[in-house]
Amino acid sequence: MSLAKVPVTIVTGFLGAGKTSLVRHLIENANGRRLAVLVNEFGDIGIDGEILKGCADPTCPEDAIVELTNGCLCCTVADEFMPTMTALLNRKEPPEHILIETSGLALPKPLLKAFDWPDLKTRITVDGVIAVADAEAVADGRFAPDPELVARQRAGDTSIDHDTPLGEVFEDQVACADLVILNKADLLDEARLAVAREVVLAEAPRPIPVIAAIEGRVDPRVVLGLGAAAEDDLDARPTHHDHGEPHDHDDFETVAITLPEQASQADIVAKVEAAARAHNILRVKGYVAIAGKPMRLLVQGVGSRVRAQFDRPWRAGEERLSRLVVIGEKGFDAAAIATILQGA
Numbered sequence: 001m002s003l004a005k006v007p008v009t010i011v012t013g014f015l016g017a018g019k020t021s022l023v024r025h026l027i028e029n030a031n032g033r034r035l036a037v038l039v040n041e042f043g044d045i046g047i048d049g050e051i052l053k054g055c056a057d058p059t060c061p062e063d064a065i066v067e068l069t070n071g072c073l074c075c076t077v078a079d080e081f082m083p084t085m086t087a088l089l090n091r092k093e094p095p096e097h098i099l100i101e102t103s104g105l106a107l108p109k110p111l112l113k114a115f116d117w118p119d120l121k122t123r124i125t126v127d128g129v130i131a132v133a134d135a136e137a138v139a140d141g142r143f144a145p146d147p148e149l150v151a152r153q154r155a156g157d158t159s160i161d162h163d164t165p166l167g168e169v170f171e172d173q174v175a176c177a178d179l180v181i182l183n184k185a186d187l188l189d190e191a192r193l194a195v196a197r198e199v200v201l202a203e204a205p206r207p208i209p210v211i212a213a214i215e216g217r218v219d220p221r222v223v224l225g226l227g228a229a230a231e232d233d234l235d236a237r238p239t240h241h242d243h244g245e246p247h248d249h250d251d252f253e254t255v256a257i258t259l260p261e262q263a264s265q266a267d268i269v270a271k272v273e274a275a276a277r278a279h280n281i282l283r284v285k286g287y288v289a290i291a292g293k294p295m296r297l298l299v300q301g302v303g304s305r306v307r308a309q310f311d312r313p314w315r316a317g318e319e320r321l322s323r324l325v326v327i328g329e330k331g332f333d334a335a336a337i338a339t340i341l342q343g344a
């Protein structure tokens with residue numbers, strides 16, 4: 001057995017920023033390197049795992065893509081995370097690199113701490129923490145209330161205060177990162193991209209590279225092999241929960257809404273857009289059955305931007321079930337959203 005530790009890359013980033021797109025790109029461009037992927041999502045519908053299994057190949061076979069949907073990885077370390085990691089490491093052909101996609105609501109630091117456990121530390125090293133950010137959302141000030149203020153504060157070197165749950169999650173993710181990817185660069189011009197970059201740099205507690213990307217397309221050599229050994233470097237990665245406060249998941253709410261078969265792709269996209277305009281929805285994703293279509297439709301919304309594509313045929317015997325997971329800040333009006341989505 002080799003004594004070399006297996007490198008692990010943790011991919012963090014807010015809901016809908018492009019983590020799955022990045023992981024998918026890394027699988028597709030593995031250059032023969034044997035990969036394993038662990039995906040964590042809140043909610044019982046594992047959509048990211050489904051998407052990623054769709055691009056499984058010999059270097060990253062389907063059974064090396066594992067999904068844990070039972071909540072926060074770091075809260076299930078003993079019961080789920082450790083056994084899963086051990087099983088991946090004990091595969092007959094062990095992975096040469098492991099990618100972990102965290103839930104968009106997860107704080108990466110508590111997970112990072114799990115790698116400091118003796119059981120894992122002897123076998124694994126955290127090669128790097130990659131934070132994927134939605135460049136448009138960052139430039140729009142959806143995480144930092146006022147990007148210009150942030151830039152001014154940065155110039156004055158005062159620390160920036162966040163009191164929104166969104167801001168806190170974003171701040172913790174950037175604070176933990178070895179590299180930030182400003183994804184969705186296609187949606188911004190150079191000037192707004194520069195604003196987004198400023199916001200990220202203002203958040204980062206230490207100098208880190210910030211690179212722009214579209215659909216997570218970044219050269220794997222830039223993302224993998226950072227050699228950060230992040231598990232030995234926890235103090236450089238501050239979090240809102242360093243002082244003993246437990247983190248909870250109460251700031252956000254997830255509901256799964258079952259829908260009847262939809263008349264057309266345009267129909268369901270229009271409904272999701274309408275719901276997102278009327279309510280403060282952070283993320284929508286799921287599969288939908290369209291009348292007369294043998295393929296299932298993958299529907300994804302981030303804020304009010306909605307995308308849909310047919311991904312694969314419904315399998316023989318598989319129920320043509322349409323279900324969308326909707327995530328919002330706590331207290332959002334799930335019933336009203338369901339009414340819009342279920343509307344005829």
Ligand SMILES: Nc1nc2c(ncn2[C@@H]2O[C@H](COP(=O)(O)OP(=O)(O)OP(=O)(O)O)[C@@H](O)[C@H]2O)c(=O)[nH]1
Pocket residue numbers: 013014015016017018019020021022048103104183184185186187213214215216283285300301302307
């Ligand atoms: N315009 C644009 N859309 C993108 C880009 N990258 C991803 N998307 C879309 O953004 C949505 C979210 O992408 P994902 O890769 O699933 O994001 P994620 O961070 O994994 O999402 P969660 O796992 O739900 O947090 C999808 O509809 C993607 O097609 C990009 O570079 N440009």
